[in-house]
Each structure stands twice: as C-alpha cells, then as structure tokens.
Amino acid sequence: MDDFLKYLTFPYLWEGAVIAVQLLVGALAGGILIGFFLALASTSKHWFIRVPVKTYIYLLRGTPVLLQLILLYNVLPEFGLRFSPFTSALLALMINETAFCAEIIRGGIMSTDRDQSMAAQAFGYSRTKEMIHVVIPQALRAILPTMGNETVGLLKSTSLASVVGVNELTMRGQAIVSQNFLFIPVLVASGGIYLILSTLLAGGQWWLEKFYNLDERARRARARLAKLPPEADVMSMQLPKRRWDTQTAAPVLEVDNLCVEYAGKAVLKSLSLTVRRGEVVVLLGRSGSGKSTLLKSILALTPRSSGTIQTEGHFMGSDENGRPLAARHLPANRAKSGIGIVFQHFALFDHLTALENVMSILLRVQGAQPEIARAKAMRALKMVGLQDFAASLPHELSGGQKQRVGIARALAAEPQILLFDEPTSALDPELVREVNQTMRSLAQTGITMIISTHDIAFAAGVADRVVFLQNGALIEEGPPSILQNPKTPAFATFLEHENAAEAQHANA
Numbered sequence: 001m002d003d004f005l006k007y008l009t010f011p012y013l014w015e016g017a018v019i020a021v022q023l024l025v026g027a028l029a030g031g032i033l034i035g036f037f038l039a040l041a042s043t044s045k046h047w048f049i050r051v052p053v054k055t056y057i058y059l060l061r062g063t064p065v066l067l068q069l070i071l072l073y074n075v076l077p078e079f080g081l082r083f084s085p086f087t088s089a090l091l092a093l094m095i096n097e098t099a100f101c102a103e104i105i106r107g108g109i110m111s112t113d114r115d116q117s118m119a120a121q122a123f124g125y126s127r128t129k130e131m132i133h134v135v136i137p138q139a140l141r142a143i144l145p146t147m148g149n150e151t152v153g154l155l156k157s158t159s160l161a162s163v164v165g166v167n168e169l170t171m172r173g174q175a176i177v178s179q180n181f182l183f184i185p186v187l188v189a190s191g192g193i194y195l196i197l198s199t200l201l202a203g204g205q206w207w208l209e210k211f212y213n214l215d216e217r218a219r220r221a222r223a224r225l226a227k228l229p230p231e232a233d234v235m236s237m238q239l240p241k242r243r244w245d246t247q248t249a250a251p252v253l254e255v256d257n258l259c260v261e262y263a264g265k266a267v268l269k270s271l272s273l274t275v276r277r278g279e280v281v282v283l284l285g286r287s288g289s290g291k292s293t294l295l296k297s298i299l300a301l302t303p304r305s306s307g308t309i310q311t312e313g314h315f316m317g318s319d320e321n322g323r324p325l326a327a328r329h330l331p332a333n334r335a336k337s338g339i340g341i342v343f344q345h346f347a348l349f350d351h352l353t354a355l356e357n358v359m360s361i362l363l364r365v366q367g368a369q370p371e372i373a374r375a376k377a378m379r380a381l382k383m384v385g386l387q388d389f390a391a392s393l394p395h396e397l398s399g400g401q402k403q404r405v406g407i408a409r410a411l412a413a414e415p416q417i418l419l420f421d422e423p424t425s426a427l428d429p430e431l432v433r434e435v436n437q438t439m440r441s442l443a444q445t446g447i448t449m450i451i452s453t454h455d456i457a458f459a460a461g462v463a464d465r466v467v468f469l470q471n472g473a474l475i476e477e478g479p480p481s482i483l484q485n486p487k488t489p490a491f492a493t494f495l496e497h498e499n500a501a502e503a504q505h506a507n508a
C-alpha cells in the first residue's frame with residue numbers, strides 16, 4: 001500500500017501524465033475543429049467534396065491508430081518532414097481523431113430539427129448564424145455523451161505514443177518497473193493516475209451536459225428574467241394603425257408567373273397573385289395543391305423554374321429578370337423583404353425560451369441592441385397574451401401557446417407582410433380557437449396577411465379575399481362571398497367536400 005501511495009504521488013509519473021494530457025488536449029482540439037468541417041463536407045451535395053471526405057473517414061476509422069502512428073512517424077521523414085516524437089504522436093492522434101469527431105458531429109447536426117433550420121433561413125439568418133445559434137446548440141446535446149466517451153478513449157490511446165519514444169505516463173511506469181521490478185504498485189499507481197484523469201473528464205462532461213440540459217436552461221432563464229427590472233421600457237410596435245381600403249390600396253406583394261418544380265413535377269404552374277396593403281388573403285385548396293409551396297416560394301425557400309416575386313420593388317430570390325440569386329445572397333435578400341412567417345409545426349427554437357425565440361430575429365437578423373430586442377419581444381408576447389410564459393421553453397408550452405409564440409416571433413420583427421402556413425392544422429380543436437382569435441385580432445390591425453388554411457369558417461370570418469388553388473394553379477379568387485357562390489365547378493366541389501368533412505367532424 002505504501003509503495004502504491006508513493007508511486008501515485010510520484011512526480012516522475014505525474015510529469016508523464018502531463019504529457020498524456022498535452023497529447024489529449026492537442027489531438028482533441030484539432031480533431032474537433034477539423035472534424036467539424038469534415039462533418040459539413042461529408043454532407044455536401046457535391047460528390048467531389050463528399051466522396052473524398054467519406055473515403056478519408058473510412059480509411060482512418062478502419063485502421064488501428066497504432067499503425068497510423070508508426071506509419072506517420074516513419075513516412076514523414078521520407079518527405080523531408082522531421083518532427084519530434086511528441087509532435088509525430090500528436091499529429092497521428094489528431095488525424096485519427098478528425099475522422100471520429102467528424103462522424104460524431106455529423107450525427108449531432110443530423111439530429112437537429114430541419115423545420116428549425118428552415119425557419120432560421122426564412123427569417124434571413126446567414127448560414128453561419130444558423131449554425132452558431134440554431135444547429136450547434138442543439139447538436140451539442142446529442143454530441144456531448146458520445147464525445148465524452150471518445151475523450152476518455154483518446155486519453156487511453158495517448159499511451160500508444162510510447163511506441164515512437166514519447167516519454168508519457170505508461171512509458172514512465174514501464175521504465176520504473178524495468179529498474180525496480182515492483183510491477184504491481186507501479187502499474188496500479190499508473191492506472192490510478194489514468195483513473196483520476198478520466199474522472200476529471202467525466203466531471204467536465206457531467207457539467208457540460210448539465211449546462212446544455214433544457215430544464216437547466218429554463219431555470220437559468222427564469223433566474224435572469226427575475227433579476228431584470230419590470231419592463232417600463234416596453235416599445236410601441238410599428239404595426240399599421242388603420243385598415244386601408246383593400247380594394248384600392250397599393251400592391252405590396254406581386255407574384256408573377258411563378259413556376260416551381262420538384263424533381264421534374266410541376267407544383268406551381270404560372271401562378272400570379274397580387275396582394276394589396278392591409279389585405280387578408282386566405283389560400284384554400286386540397287392537400288398537395290401547392291399552398292405551402294407558394295408561401296415558401298415567397299420567401300425564396302424553394303427553387304423556382306421561372307417567375308418573379310416582389311414586395312414594393314424588392315425582388316425576392318431573383319433579380320428583376322427572374323434570374324435566381326446565388327445562395328450566399330439569399331439571407332440578406334430575405335432579411336430585407338419585410339415578410340414574416342408562421343409555420344404549421346411552429347418551428348420554435350427548442351433550446352430557447354419563449355422570450356429568446358421572440359427576440360431571435362431582432363438580435364440575429366436585425367442587429368437590435370439586446371435591451372431593445374427584449375422590450376419589443378415582451379411587447380409581442382403581451383400581444384398574444386403570453387407575457388407570463390416568457391421564460392418557458394417550447395416543451396413547457398401547449399400547442400396553442402407554441403403557435404402564439406411563433407406568431408409573436410414573426411410580429412416582433414415588425415413585418416410588412418405576415419404569412420401563415422396552416423397555423424392551426426397541427427393543433428387540437430380547442431387550441432385552434434385561441435390561435436384563430438389571435439389571427440383575427442391581427443387582421444383588425446391592418447397588417448397584410450396571407451393565410452393558408454383548411455378552415456372554411458375561419459376563412460369566411462377573416463378574409464378580404466379568398467384564393468383557391470388546385471394542382472398548383474390559381475383556379476378562382478374573389479371576396480369571401482365566393483365561399484357561398486363559387487363560380488368554378490372545381491371550387492364548388494372542394495367546398496362541398498370540406499363542408500361535409502367539417503359537419504362530420506362536428507357530429508363526431
């Protein structure tokens with residue numbers, strides 16, 4: 001026991017442990033950094049990027065790190081690259097780690113919700129901001145446990161550096177044993193030092209997992225919110241104050257001859273639509289008729305084959321001749337559009353509180369000061385009746401509350417036009433009422449709205465104009481009275497079918 005304790009505190013062994021930690025930290029940092037870019041490249045849509053990266057990962061994952069280390073140590077000098085044993089071992093461990101980290105990070109990125117990425121793009125987030133503020137914080141929760149295992153595995157792999165002469169912990173233990181033959185106390189003490197190091201790593205992993213845990217985030221958010229002064233600084237929102245005569249008001253959105261195809265199948269066919277300031281336009285149509293595609297196209301979220309979309313002279317997703325903008329120009333193009341959107345499945349950022357969700361566009365796209373963003377966001381939450389839920393995370397809200405946060409998020413950015421993509425179809429009937437009520441109040445303010453829905457009664461109550469789509473074409477449009485007197489047989493059949501389904505649902 002005395003020998004064991006002596007070697008457990010033996011400076012010579014701890015100096016070896018420091019070398020092992022240096023190898024660990026260097027290899028892990030390089031592995032994560034390079035692995036992150038490899039993870040992105042391995043999901044590239046270009047095969048000439050994807051295939052070489054996948055091959056690299058395949059080769060490194062499929063061969064022993066010891067072999068790689070010996071190869072690197074002996075091959076680099078052939079090319080005139082002479083490194084110390086420590087640098088060679090560090091390089092070999094790091095290169096091996098890049099492959100494993102790339103796969104762990106790729107798994108984390110793929111586990112994040114695509115709707116949330118699409119929402120970030122719709123709001124005008126750049127790709128980098130989408131990564132930093134939406135994808136990575138959520139991917140981290142999936143990545144951390146696996147990365148913790150990987151780190152402990154790497155700590156143990158540092159012992160392989162001894163084969164090229166790095167005098168780290170294992171090699172030092174062997175050196176002592178070769179002189180005093182005290183196998184058990186020396187080797188057990190070395191093992192004890194590895195255990196102490198891996199316990200510290202496990203502690204770090206536990207802390208990080210706790211830090212990124214959603215309940216912990218909610219607790220911190222509540223504590224932060226409680227510390228803030230009562231919001232005397234609520235901003236007045238720049239919503240339109242009056243209702244325009246929607247028959248004569250100037251157009252704010254002009255969709256001209258829009259054609260969209262998915263895999264060669266026409267989904268929108270030469271669709272043209274003009275929306276005037278303050279108008280509430282309701283899109284109706286069977287499932288698959290192209291309503292969502294039209295709304296997404298307005299925000300340049302779908303590739304279009306021809307046509308233009310403009311909001312008061314600002315062309316969305318193309319130049320004035322309909323030539324598509326390069327992907328790198330789309331975020332700024334969307335950010336300038338003054339168009340907000342509310343999604344069918346809410347697409348709230350899961351890792352952010354209701355308040356942070358509502359602040360997100362103001363902070364990340366509009367570059368607002370945090371205090372101003374907070375005040376505007378609180379104002380928007382008040383408008384939808386959720387000021388008391390500011391510190392709640394999405395998973396702590398009901399479906400109806402989530403959707404009202406989604407509406408507040410779009411409203412806080414003070415859009416000229418608000419798009420609603422079937423905002424109530426993911427909700428239970430009793431929750432539909434609260435969201436419909438919120439939209440009705442908004443319609444009274446005079447904000448321009450385009451709403452895709454299957455709810456005919458709601459359409460009749462809120463619309464200035466009803467637009468009926470079938471198979472991607474605009475078949476009929478007119479005032480809400482066309483819901484009682486459709487002009488085309490297609491619209492009449494659709495209404496008959498929807499009204500029958502509604503009656504059946506009410507009787508059920």
Ligand SMILES: Nc1ncnc2c1ncn2[C@@H]1O[C@H](COP(=O)(O)OP(=O)(O)OP(=O)(O)O)[C@@H](O)[C@H]1O
Nearest residue numbers: 262263267285286287288289290291292293294422
């Ligand atoms: N990403 C996609 N890839 C391929 N096809 C798609 C894609 N998105 C939509 N489509 C197709 O485009 C057509 C129109 O879909 P869209 O979602 O716009 O219809 P919708 O009227 O909004 O339907 P719903 O009322 O069910 O939401 C459908 O045939 C759909 O299968």
